[in-house]
Amino acid sequence: MRYFGDHKAGLTKLPGTTTGNAALLDAFTGHQAPTPEERAGAAPLLLFRAVSRNGRVRGFVEFLIDLSAENDQVDWDWITARRSSAVSDQEALAKAPRAWREWVKRGHSALPRVRRRVARARVTKxxxxxxxxxxxxxxxxxxxxxxxxxxxxxxxxxxxxxxxxxxxxxxxxxxxxxxxxxxxxxxxxxxxxxxxxxxxxxxxxxxxxxxxxxxxxxxxxxxxxxxxxxxxxxxxxxxxxxxxxxxxxxxxxxxxxxxxxxxxxxxxxxxxxxxxxxxxxxxxxxxxxxxxxxxxxxxxxxxxxxxxxxx
Missing domain, CATH: 3.40.1350.10 (Trna Endonuclease; Chain: A, domain 1)
Structure with a gap:
């Protein structure tokens, strides 16, 4: 994925200080965390693209992480739990997709196993x-x-x-x-x-x-x-x-x-x-x-x- 950010041409602010870029740089720190406890607090970045289904062009999305264990669905209780200060990181993690839990547990070494292989969509059983x-x-x-x-x-x-x-x-x-x-x-x-x-x-x-x-x-x-x-x-x-x-x-x-x-x-x-x-x-x-x-x-x-x- 390539993110161009919100530091538009002509801005006088320093790079990384605009709202969107600053938020992603902050999230980047969590995603680079060396321990499972720190990674459990990393902000989920749910990347998706619009897809057509049953003749409808809009209204459906395909997530770009491996959600095969969840039948390509995200349990929104996970997002709700992440937003609540009353829910601990470990409690919220229990509601996360399997791929996210695997990454939190094992770090970057798990990425080859949990990345979604988009090419599989073109494979016929x-x-x-x-x-x-x-x-x-x-x-x-x-x-x-x-x-x-x-x-x-x-x-x-x-x-x-x-x-x-x-x-x-x-x-x-x-x-x-x-x-x-x-x-x-x-x-x-x-x-x-x-x-x-x-x-x-x-x-x-x-x-x-x-x-x-x-x-x-x-x-x-x-x-x-x-x-x-x-x-x-x-x-x-x-x-x-x-x-x-x-x-x-x-x-x-x-x-x-x-x-x-x-x-x-x-x-x-x-x-x-x-x-x-x-x-x-x-x-x-x-x-x-x-x-x-x-x-x-x-x-x-x-x-x-x-x-x-x-x-």
Whole structure:
């Protein structure tokens, strides 16, 4: 967080003597206190940002300390207790969030554990990447996996088709390129291209695709995603399509390190392929897969990925 203070340009007061800055400097002393007893008296600084919820833009806040143990809520009795001179610091501390109590007890060494990791908000739990057991999506995913278990190269064509549908569905001008050969693929399973703008006001991005047909209960690790990212050059993005799920540590690393890669999990694969079957094959999933493999027309070649920019 960056605080610019209330010492505005043109003031003749000394820095730190304005009301707001003086208050924060006083609070800073408490936050740097070396003992738990002194830290218990430190003024809580509740930092938050406005967020939208259920279509409403205003009226909701997200706190920037870890309140997961309190279901992202602050017990206002804590603030009320802090305001009362009749309540001791230790009595007020009992009403504080777990993260605050941990900091008071252990000091700055506790900060890595109690800081809110905002990136976690962009992490999808593994259970939410899988179809509900016994559902139609679950049946579809198991069918897809059974069709390509032991035929991993054939799944690359399916992954390319799914990637194309995902990217076009989000409004991108995406073009499928080719499926790479089994050997000498340089780590890519399929190649595509996103075109942005037109003429002098346009550019194209190479899309490097990874396909992984694994058991629907299996997880893709951070190391597996990092290996794909390591092959990306400037101006390239990656897309990882799997019948499994992405581990939460893998997603967190992707978000925090700002990897330029899209993740398509098993639930997404089942959903997109069923949608393709409904649109073009009379809702026959087997016919849809057969069409992708034998009639889609995406070539298999050993060309270098950057050559797609010349097509």
């Amino acid at each position: 593994v259970r939410d990447q899988r179809p509900a057991p016994g559902s139609g999506r679950d049946t579809d995913l198991k069918f897809i996996y059974a069709q390509f278990d032991g035929r991993k190269h054939d799944f690359e064509a399916v992954a390319s088709a799914v990637a194309a549908r995902v990217l076009r569905g989000s409004g991108h001008n995406y073009r499928e390129g080719w499926i790479t050969r089994r050997s000498g693929d340089g780590g890519a399973d399929f190649v595509g291209r996103i075109d942005l703008g037109a003429g002098l006001a346009g550019t194209s991005l190479v899309v490097l695709g990874q396909a992984k047909c694994i058991h629907p209960d299996s997880l893709v690790s951070a190391e597996q995603i990092a290996r794909v990212v390591a092959r990306l050059r400037r101006g390239w993005i990656g897309i990882y399509v799997t019948t499994g799920s992405f581990s939460e540590p893998a997603q967190l690393e992707m978000v925090e390190d700002q990897y330029p890669i899209l993740l398509v999990n098993g639930l997404d694969v089942a959903r997109e392929l069923r949608s393709m079957a409904w649109d073009d094959h009379g809702d026959d999933l087997a016919a849809c897969l057969d069409h992708i493999l034998h009639a889609q027309g995406v070539p298999i070649t050993s060309r270098r990925p950057e050559e797609i920019l010349l097509d």
